[in-house]
Amino acid sequence: MSVKEDRNVYDVTIIGGGPTGMFAAFYGGLRQMKVKIIESLPQLGGQLAALYPEKYIYDVAGFPKVRAQELVNQLKEQMDLFSPTVCLNESVDTLEKQEDGTFKLVTNQQIHYSKTVIITAGNGAFQPRRLEIESASRYEGKNLHYFINDLGQFSGKRVLVCGGGDSAVDWSLMLEPIAQSVTIVHRRDKFRAHEHSVEQLKKSSVQVKTPFVPVELVGDEHAIRQVILEHVKEGTKETIDVDAVIVNYGFISSLGPIKNWGLDIEKNAIKVNSRMETNIPGVYAAGDICTYDGKIKLIACGFGEAPIAISSAKTYIDPTARMQPAHSTSLF
């Protein structure tokens, strides 16, 4: 089987589409670089979109408060000004410097080439915790969802949401006015979500099934039609008719393959200097994944490190380029 390959050599390839990677992609465009961004999830936004899309953030400069997903949307709009190439659902497995000095990146989908690389991989590639029912994988991409990009697809449907954390409760509440019916199933009586959200859930028309777990999916080759739930203590079973199942069991992240790329790593983070350079010339790191004396893990810090990493990459490719960029006010 031939491996898919993008033979175009990009100026910079950014590994990780969280806030730091997205802002780096914008900044690369601003510095007239040909930019590619690779993200292992089917969506951009990193921890903000995956872990707390509905929460307000209060410490992003210029925003007294902003919902996490809204900040991601703004970053996307800003980044799209320069139309970077975006590769979703791709996890970078290997990074290797070739004899001509360019980098070869191999993902689970294809091979990419780049003059420089910026790693903005946060805590490593995210994977949703999956439903531990044998037939579940058959319905991924059909009517079993681990991510929601478009609420409208659930309009008029009978939706089962699995999970007891913030995401499960938030999605249930958001789906309530759109779906025909929403049922939330959680293995404990008590939800882990914010008290305020749980209060709203109690007042809503969402049907709550606790302490239950889904134990069997009944369906055909197209879709899950019914889910069998089991009472955790009593072992009794109930069957729910469904049009869609959403699973919010959280995410697992791991540095995984990044550890094998020959980078200096300290306490699960990549060591960089004040130019965001790693020990491999041409490879930079920024955001939660990087560490240096005094490093703190905040969105604001990633936003500061991204332009430094981009400017370092720019001067690596073209030593006559200036580290200090022109001000954006003078560029448009």
Ligand SMILES: Cc1cc2nc3c(=O)[nH]c(=O)nc-3n(C[C@H](O)[C@H](O)[C@H](O)COP(=O)(O)OP(=O)(O)OC[C@H]3O[C@@H](n4cnc5c(N)ncnc54)[C@H](O)[C@@H]3O)c2cc1C
């Ligand atoms: C519940 C919660 C609340 C928070 N609240 C705040 C707050 O109020 N203020 C604040 O400043 N910070 C907050 N944070 C921290 C903040 O979310 C992080 O500092 C920020 O997300 C870091 O951004 P990043 O882009 O560096 O990494 P991430 O957001 O972690 O994004 C990294 C991305 O890289 C991808 N990736 C990793 N490895 C690979 C690979 N090999 N190939 C392809 N893609 C890969 C991952 O899938 C991920 O999407 C909060 C965090 C949590 C969990």
